[in-house]
Amino acid sequence: MSVEGWRTILVLGGIRSGKSEFAESLVADEANVRYVATSTLGEDDPEWAERISAHRHRRPEAWTTEEVGADPTRLTELVSAAGPDETLLVDDLGGWVSALLTGEATTAIVDLAGALGDCRAQVVVVSPEVGLSLVPTTDLGRAFADTIGIANQAVAAACDAVVLVVAGQPTWLKNTVAKPREEPLPEVLTPTVAEPPTVVEPTPKVVETPANGVEPATGDALTAPTMALPMVATGLVIQPGMDLPMPDEHAGPSASTRLATLDVAGAGLGALERVVTFAAATQGTGSPVPWRSVRVLLLQGDHDGGAAAGTTPGESARRADLARAGEGALARLAAEAGASLQVVEAPTAAPMELGPALAADAVESALRQGWRLAEQAADSGVDIIVLAACGAGTEAAAAAVLAATAGAEPAAVLGRVIAPGGRVNDTAWMLRCAAVRDAVHRTRHSSRGAKEVLAELGGGDIAVATGVLLGATARRTPVLIDGPVGVAAGLVSRDLAGQARHWCLLPDHGGHPAVKLAADVLGLEPLLNLRLDLGEGATALAALPLLRAALTLGAGLPAHPTLASDSA
Structure with a gap:
């Protein structure tokens, strides 16, 4: 399995996108795989039967197969009953939804999502992505598109990871995969100075926060745009020529322009201006805040x-x-x-x-x-x-x-x-x-x-x-x-990635x-x-208060009154 510590994954893709092949590659190294087929044999459709036969021949002989096309409720039962040593590959939800259109589809979808959320086994679910195509012209086609869309959303919310396969290339849309198979990382310590009996901790001077102070941006780091998360999420080897993010090329010059207007008594921050422009580029804003x-x-x-x-x-x-x-x-x-x-x-x-x-x-x-x-x-x-x-x-x-x-x-x-x-x-x-x-x-x-x-x-x-x-x-x-x-x-x-040096100070x-x-x-x-020369890392920490001070001034000081009036 190429995803470290995975449990549940939804693989989306269009027709002939390579989604099934990709899903099969995810479980190729697992010892106990159960393939859950959702489609019927298609006796009245030779071409469809040929596709199903091709899928069967592609599977390793060691895999076992469960057919749930005739009874779609069995899918939820199989997911609920699967043990922690099992791996299920469900291919695909399209066939399952087709069989549900004559019954109560919403209840079945809710039940499946709940089962995936509670499942102890590893599960890969394949499903067609139909949201990029035209709205079907028939009632049945629209019912299928609506229902598979609802099912995909519910299953995606329940799964740890979601990947969209286009032309055989996976793009990871969600990754909350834990990594229990990795060795635990070292403990993070918050050190305190050991018992300084004669040292009085300095009390910071209280100052009024400037009215135009800038608060730091907030957001979920996992949802931040990056081309690198899919790489680690899928376990791909770190290799030369990776396309990783660059700092914002416009934020640095914007911050530099703003610094030239600050209301200070002297010429400005001098060499520390580069701290502000670096922070601006890496934070993606012309008004960066202290780390x-x-x-x-x-x-x-x-x-x-x-x-x-x-x-x-x-x-x-x-x-x-x-x-x-x-x-x-x-x-x-x-x-x-x-x-x-x-x-x-x-x-x-x-x-x-x-x-x-x-x-x-x-x-x-x-x-x-x-x-x-x-x-x-x-x-x-x-x-x-x-x-x-x-x-x-x-x-x-x-x-x-x-x-x-x-x-x-x-x-x-x-x-x-x-x-x-x-x-x-x-x-x-x-x-x-x-x-x-x-x-x-x-x-x-x-x-x-x-x-x-x-x-x-x-x-x-x-x-x-x-x-x-x-x-x-x-x-x-x-x-x-x-x-x-x-x-x-x-x-x-x-x-490996030429962008890395641009994130270093x-x-x-x-x-x-x-x-x-x-x-x-x-x-x-x-x-x-x-x-x-205090040891590697100590110099950076010793300089950190000065760097933070530069960012505090750059973020909090207003423009000089004459420059502010000129700009107005």
């Missing part, structure tokens, strides 16, 4: 071998535990920003100088995990994601990705290794350089495709980060990046050579130059 719901995704995935030279064993796990406990720089900054924190364990990467860092199937799984993390954040109302990482060897892995995707010289993008206390460890730096050099040489004839780069060099944390960027792009959710893992994921994501490069080069390649100009 209020922030999710920090802390990726903890180590890299074995020379990439981790100079790191203390177990250090990344200690950092992750601190974050879970609400301690450490990242958790404290997250608490100060009112952000939720999610610690994500990524697969450990093998020594890249000796062989692939990650198996191909593990890359696929990591990409999907990252995508799901972004989806979960969007579903919970998060309006911006902060990408953080604390794995051992991440800088060397990012340098290898830069070498493979941007032609970088490893030694030029590997920052110096600083031990606790500020001591420089040049021996460890040379070991890291050697590991990256050997890995790049080992893969010199390998494909430079995104998944190949992740498998050979990038490893688990960069693969998960790439999935996060893609999933966030699909859900029109911006991402703050500020370290090697984030920018490496940005470089890899270009091959780089508050500060932190003086890191890999981040500076990757940002240049990605076209991401840092907003600040604080040169903080």
Whole structure:
């Protein structure tokens, strides 16, 4: 089955649209499939009988068949009685509705929808979509069209997912599918600063809300227009050239024009104007509002071998535990920003100088995990994601990705290794350089495709980060990046979906050579130059209050009186 964690799905389509074939493909991998045929044999119609025969020959021999054409009430009975280990394929509602036209169709439709809502089995229902055709010229034709339309609406409301098949191509109209078959995502934490006995929490100054303040847009993230939801909903492999959404190209310039009229004493927001135009484009409005719901995704995935030279064993796990406990720089900054924190364990990467860092199937799984993390954040109302990482060897892995995707010289993008206390460890730096050099040489004839780069060099944390960027792009959710893992994921994501980089914001490069080069390649100009080095993700959180302040001013300040009168 290509839909993860599915239970009930309605497959709509016109005549010869490929809807039946698509529905059959959905259950092809299920062990216990019962095919429910709703049409009669059609003894008086040889062509119809031939169609039914073709359907029968197409079904696997292991499937069992139930005929309900002579007694349409049996369909609801079969759905109600099906157990959790069964799969039903109902093909199709058109035949079922035809048999109901002589009886009480409305009651039967209501009963079927109720049975689907309560069903413990997996059910795929096929039905003709007749709403796009002309109104039938006969009484019977109009009765059928009206009844199948009512049935489709009732069944669609009861099903977890609805797909329309046109010319063999599925377009998903609804997706509320849960994913019970996936491994559970990490717990989302809301960290608080641990018992600061001598620190008094600051009390914000109360100010009057401007009369023309802009409230944030509301809406259901699942219903937001996107071409990516069908991809994850159907379980299709994340692949190069995906068509994901772009930010609104008109909202940014509109916001910039509005900023030029603000009633401020000075020249304006300076470099922070780009925060407002970025937020405008990603929010789709010329008057963007501050990000209020922030999710920090802390990726903890180590890299074995020379990439981790100079790191203390177990250090990344200690950092992750601190974050879970609400301690450490990242958790404290997250608490100060009112952000939720999610610690994500990524697969450990093998020594890249000796062989692939990650198996191909593990890359696929990591990409999907990252995508799901972004989806979960969007579903919970998060309006911006902060990408953080604390794995051992991440800088060397990012340098290898830069070498493979941007032609970088490893030694030029590997920052110096600083031990606790500020001591420089040049021996460890040379070991890291050697590991990256050997890995790049080992893969010199390998494909430079995104998944190949992740498998050979990038490893688990960069693969998960790439999935996060893609999933966030699909859900029109911006991402703050500020370290090697984030920018490496940005470089890899270009091959999969070039739109992803346009949803990324780089508050500060932190003086890191890999981040500076990757940002240049990605076209991401840092907003600040604080040169903080608090760990990946911490710089973004430290800058977040300033970014929010720029958005608050941009959204809340009125136009200068002279400009307002001119515009009037």
